[in-house]
Amino acid sequence: MDRALILEGVSKRYAGHTAVDDLSLTVPTGTLYGILGPNGAGKSTTLRMVMNILIRDGGRISLLGADPEKDRAVLRRVGFLPEERGLYRKMNVTDVIVFFAELKGVERRHARREAGRWLERMGLGEWKGAKVETLSKGMQQKVQFITTVLHDPELLILDEPHSGLDPVNQQVLRETILEWRQKGRTVLFSTHNMEQAEQLCEHVCIIAQGRKVLDGSLKEVKRAHRGNRWRVALEGPSEAADRFFADARFGPAARTADGWSVELSPGADPRALIAAVAGLDAAVTGIAREEPTLHEIFVRHAGGAATPHRVPEAAHV
């Protein structure tokens, strides 16, 4: 099976609005897949429907080859980290982890051993007998992450995994996700942070207002949105360069932090530009085609009204 998850025309309607509208996407096995979109785009609703927490109003879902609504057993092969975290505050850390593992069908003694191993790994070895409420918020997040992965799921579904993590813990999370990926497992996560997604994802699906805007592998998406814009980097300010670009001989140009950015007309051969720049009386340090950022791609498709929040998550432990 090379498809970990397939959604076909899935939708969820509430009285008054449609949270997810005719959404189709395919998550290839063994990839890091990101569902991106601004707050309220329907990311969490989609993931909850996949986990059969919400009942979909229409469409088909194939999760690891089964419909989670009909075959609930398949959910045991999935690890799910919900957007709003929560653990039993009065319980002992190890007991909490073992409890969730047991619900996923892990044998108790094995779960206990694994819990100890994971806690050591996450730097929480000393806290294994402590009550959850005595842990800091960041530590609780780690414990929750352990409950998500302890049963060794084939597919990991993380809803906004970075929210509430400080930079150090974000790094720990990133490493763990990448390691999961190395083992050939699939990771599907949602985020409203385009920069984070750009660093981590191999495949993306951008949604806004419940609808899919675009999807595909990150490389394809970027290539498809690559224009004919070229970035010319200079070592320092240069009057010759300024005069050259102000002419707009090759197309409209804009000044950047370290040089100029030129928009060639679509299909124009960039070699003429390269040759002209080479002949300038200026210290050129680089000339390259500009890759659009995910954020730019998103804005181009979803429009300014649905600009995603790019405010970094508040970092607190």
Added chain:
Amino acid sequence: MSDVFTVLRREFLERVRSRTFLLGTVLTPLFMGALFVVPNLVGAGGGGERTFVVVDQAPAGVGDAFVATLTAPPPADAEDAFTYRVERVTTPLEEARAELNRRVLEEEIDGYVALPADVVERGEVAYRARNVSSFTLQRDLTRAATAAVQQARLQAAGIDGRQVAALMRPVELQAARITARGESGGDAQSTFWLAYISGFMVYFLVFAYGINVMRSVLEEKTNRIVEVIVSSVRATHLMLGKILGVGAVALLQVAIWIALGALGVSRSEMMAKRFGLPPGSLDVLRVEPWVLAAMVGFFILGFLLYAALFAAVGAAVNSDQEAQQLQTVVFLPLIAAIVFMVPVINDPLGGTATTMGMIPFTSPINMPMRMAAAAVPPGQIAASLAVLAVTVLFVTWLAGKIYRIGILSTGKKPTLAELGRWLRTA
């Protein structure tokens, strides 16, 4: 179904390991024991010695008879009898009054009784004391004075007073309950207490553990733990495991109490002696095993019934405050069962008691009361249990629907009309 057990196990262990459970299990029987023992020791406000002065102006023999009757030792089984010390003076009341009043106020004596010279003709005796509210005291004094005066009147009429007394000896009412095993001891008071405690314990446990289920549901909902759980466990399995887990804790507690009670009963003579109770006063605790089993049955089914309702309430609301409003609807029938407690115990085989015993929302409380107070026909017990069991199944099914939708709904508290819609759509 193994997931039901996983949930059950967590609910059970987390509670049994808590300090609350230990304290509740130990303190409740101590409190209940005190309810039994203390009134017997204190004697329900009676008992003790009283000192009276008798101002005797009456014809010869009347004063002697009065004092003799008053100071006669009380019957051994009288629970709150006084013993009397009497001092006789023969000075006229007018001369002695000031001095006697002083002695009463200085608490040297409890009071005085004046037998006037014309007591046999007029039949009036003066009684003065700091307070004259004790019925037992008044009864004793009246009885002694009446006996003395009647004796004098009979004598004047030429009739032998002692012979008359022997002929007129009052009849004593000896109360005992009939049970299937034969007669058992226990007077009206201790039977009342047993019935009261049985019913109240069921009420208290159903209520306390029902609230426990509600809080547990609410905790999972507000912490969003429930999202993770229902992504691997069916919501109904989660609810079931939760109710059974909390129920197992309640049952363990009850089992410990029953074991303690059985231990007490098996040593009842020794215990009665140690606590200064009359022999046989703990016999009321000798409940037949099948009656006990039926009582436990009512408790279990009653708990399941209300726990399901409380679980639905916990799932439907978003906070403790909202829960308080909605839970009132659930415990109204529980309160009704307590309101009807006194009529049910006073006439455990009467119409009210029989009706309350058949209604499934009150029977878990009212049936154990009736069974502690009287020999309820086994057919009625079986019928009541059957009705209750069917109701439990039906209500759990309905509550499961509300629970399933409720635990994943957030936002505004649903109105009753919306709950009705949930029932139809689920």
